[in-house]
Amino acid sequence: MRIFLGAFATSSFSSQPSCAPSAMRRFALRTTLVLYAALLIAPLGALLPGNEWALSVAASAVGAVVGTVATDARDPETFVHTAPRGLAGVLLPLAWLVPAVTRAESVVSVFVSPWFLGSIAALAWFVALLLGHEVRQHRLQERLTTVVSFEAGPPENVRRQTKYAVGVFLAATTAIVVAVVLIGGDAEPTSFVWLPAMLAVWLSLFTDQKQSVEITDEGIFAQRTLHDWETIDGYERGDDALEITRTDWYRATMRFDPHHIDDIDAVTDALDRYV
Secondary structure (H helix, E strand, O other), X not given: XXXXXXXXXXXXXXXXXXXXXXXXXXXXXXXXXXXXHHHHHHHHHHHOOOOHHHHHHHHHHHHHHXXXXXXXXXXHHHHHOOHHHHHHHHHHXXXXXXXXXXXXXXXXXXXXXXXXXXXXXHHXXXXXXXXXXXXXXXXXXXXXXXXXXXXXXXXXXXXXXHHHHHHHHHHHHHHHHHXXXXXXXXXXXXXXXXXXXXXXXXXXXXXXXXXXXXXXXXXXXXXXXXXXXXXXXXXXEOOOOEEEEEOOOXXXXXXXXXXXXXXXXXXXXXXXXXX
């Protein structure tokens, strides 16, 4: 059961998130792992006598079957759960680059070979790592008991400093561009096509970016990550900021604008339970 104390509610009620997003994530993860297995095993066919591409395709089909059976027997997220597995999953396909280079007759043949095709599995593994993290975090969020939730951005002074820094950088960049055009005189207009593309970045930095935060029985869930209570040292509530400090020096302090939080007392009461 999840209990929410939001902007307009102070009473508890049960809420169960939809299973559809979780099922879609697991399906995408399973598909990525099957693709990984197919690409990883494909170069083995080239070791056999005969047409290396035809044999590689056959080996790829075998790999897809192995991946399908493996992900059906076990939860797909367990394959990418630990750091050793994550590292091994990257290094294994990259080993195919050795025969791709040593057996190549030209630069082009390095990339047009079953060996290079097998090394591409490393990219599929990176995607699987991201999807696995999403699946685990979503499952974790489903079993958490949320005491209070809120949305808030950084304190006003932090937002103001960020805007100043962005404004100075934008002014300096504009000055450099103008100087290059006036002094050089031969600058191509296409040299500055990246400036309009940065408009979305400027706008996002100048707008108030709020994040969803949940105070749960196991920790603080923010930015799709659970911060265990063991990593929380304490909090300080001020007129300008709500600061949640961490136990380790390398862990960033969480800072929120208290004016964004509708029921700040409910948040501090929840923090007092566990901190």
